[in-house]
Amino acid sequence: MAQQEIPKAWCKSVCASLATEATGRLIEWTADAVRRYEADAAAVKLCAGETDAAWQYEIYQPIRDFLASPRPLGCPVTMERPAGESYEFYFTFRGTTFYGKILLRGDQKRVVIYSAHRPLKEKLSCE
Numbered sequence: 638m639a640q641q642e643i644p645k646a647w648c649k650s651v652c653a654s655l656a657t658e659a660t661g662r663l664i665e666w667t668a669d670a671v672r673r674y675e676a677d678a679a680a681v682k683l684c685a686g687e688t689d690a691a692w693q694y695e696i697y698q699p700i701r702d703f704l705a706s707p708r709p710l711g712c713p714v715t716m717e718r719p720a721g722e723s724y725e726f727y728f729t730f731r732g733t734t735f736y737g738k739i740l741l742r743g744d745q746k747r748v749v750i751y752s753a754h755r756p757l758k759e760k761l762s763c764e
Contacts, residue, residue, distance in 0.1 A: 638712075638763045638764075639763065639764060640710040640711055640712055640726075640761060640763060640764060641710065641711070641712070641713070641763070642708050642709065642710060643704065643709045643710065643711045643724050643726065647722060647724065647741055648704040648705065648709060650741055650745045650746070651700075651704055651739055651741055651748055652701045652704050652705060653746075654741075654746060654747065654748045655697040655698075655700060655701050655748070656697070656701065658694045658697060660693055660694065663746060663747050663748065664693075664697075664747075664748055664750065665747065665748070665749045665750070666693060666749075666750045667749065667750070667751055669751075670750050670751055670752055670753055670754075671693070673752070673753075673754035674691065674693065674696060674753045674754050675690075675691045676754070677691075677735070677754040677755045678691030678695065678696065678730065678754075679691040681730060681731050681732075681733050682731070685731060696730060696735075696753045699728055699729060699730045699731075699735070700728055700737055700739070700753070702728075702729075703726065703728035703729070703737075709726065710726065711724040711725055711726030711727075711761065712724065712725050712726070712761045712762050712763035712764070713763070714738060714762065716740050716751070719740065719742060719749065720742065720743050721740045721741050721742040721743055721749070722740070722741050723738065723739065723740040723741070723751070724738070724739060725737065725738040725752070725761050725762060726738075726761070727756065727761070730753075733755065734755070734756060735753060735754060735755060735756070736752050736753075736754060736755065736756040736757070737750075737752055737753050738750075738751040738752035739751065
């Protein structure tokens with residue numbers, strides 16, 4: 638199976654949640670996602686000559702930019718819990734390819750970020 642276009646309704650709902658920057662309320666991160674993001678984002682920033690910490694909110698706009706593109710591609714992913722619809726995809730953060738995996742909960746307002754880091758594999762699960 639190949640990558641497919643991520644549904645516009647899913648993208649719109651995820652983008653709306655990320656636009657709030659409401660980490661801890663509408664945006665939940667797994668502990669593993671935080672750890673990997675902070676390490677990879679800090680390394681990318683350091684290469685750009687920036688020495689400040691990597692903040693979670695900094696990744697929201699690059700993800701939104703990708704999801705708002707004309708035809709965002711990714712793979713549907715089945716997550717055991719919580720209930721919701723998940724996709725994995727590649728996006729660009731400060732000129733570097735990052736891997737994202739996000740679950741949109743059934744209320745269409747809250748998201749869980751499972752991944753936002755440099756890719757660990759060359760291909761997505763559906764490729």
